[in-house]
Amino acid sequence: MTRTVFYGFGAYVGAIDGLTTCSWWADDPASLKWSRQALVPVDLAKNPSAVRAGTLKVDDIEVDDHRVDGGLTTIGPRWPGGSPIGQVWLSDTYWNSLGNKPDRHPASAGGDAYDYELTSILYWVGPLAGRRFYGFHAKIVNCNGPLAQVEIWSGGTARGKQPAAGTWWVDLASSAHAVDPIATQIAIGGQQEGALFLDAPTARGLMVAYVKKPPGFGADFYP
Numbered sequence: 001m002t003r004t005v006f007y008g009f010g011a012y013v014g015a016i017d018g019l020t021t022c023s024w025w026a027d028d029p030a031s032l033k034w035s036r037q038a039l040v041p042v043d044l045a046k047n048p049s050a051v052r053a054g055t056l057k058v059d060d061i062e063v064d065d066h067r068v069d070g071g072l073t074t075i076g077p078r079w080p081g082g083s084p085i086g087q088v089w090l091s092d093t094y095w096n097s098l099g100n101k102p103d104r105h106p107a108s109a110g111g112d113a114y115d116y117e118l119t120s121i122l123y124w125v126g127p128l129a130g131r132r133f134y135g136f137h138a139k140i141v142n143c144n145g146p147l148a149q150v151e152i153w154s155g156g157t158a159r160g161k162q163p164a165a166g167t168w169w170v171d172l173a174s175s176a177h178a179v180d181p182i183a184t185q186i187a188i189g190g191q192q193e194g195a196l197f198l199d200a201p202t203a204r205g206l207m208v209a210y211v212k213k214p215p216g217f218g219a220d221f222y223p
Helices: 048-052 092-097 200-206
Strands: 003-016 021-025 040-043 085-091 119-123 132-144 147-152 166-171 193-199 209-211 219-221
Touching: 003 092, 040 085, 085 092, 132 200, 166 200, 193 200
Parallel strands: none
Antiparallel strands: 003 021, 003 085, 003 119, 021 040, 119 132, 132 147, 132 193, 147 166, 209 219
């Protein structure tokens, strides 16, 4: 596998089974009537750091690293003492393997995000090896050679018709993922509004935020 795709979810831990294993609800557990059947299991140790350490295969990744290790997951990472409410970013392969797939747009979150806004891509091999890209909703408003002036929405807000977080000049050729069926959609001379996947240094430098999940936790910046 050349890359791992992660999907972001709000997480309320409902059961702890071991040092790094737990089960969580992807929505307010009160709205789910505390259903045990709605709990989603995960091993927080099955992450990219384990692959880099040589103790896990890429295909077996379940979850993104914790923020302290450069990822986006915020629950845990170990018990006892780990945070019980926050975010879990599951690999797409693990999400697809689940019998009780968590809803990517729970009603309590307002359903105001496009799928790609809560998606990240991490590459393992090839010309993009070691690079990570984060998905945003964006609109090209001006061009100057290879540079595009783009309006960018904070992650998780565009579908709700909220205003853009700001407008920036971006070199799409060097800072954005190339047009891809599951990644960037916009291009100079092509589609003007849609998905834009920015590399980690660019996203961090622009100080574009994403809405924390659960939404009541406010916003945070990409690591």
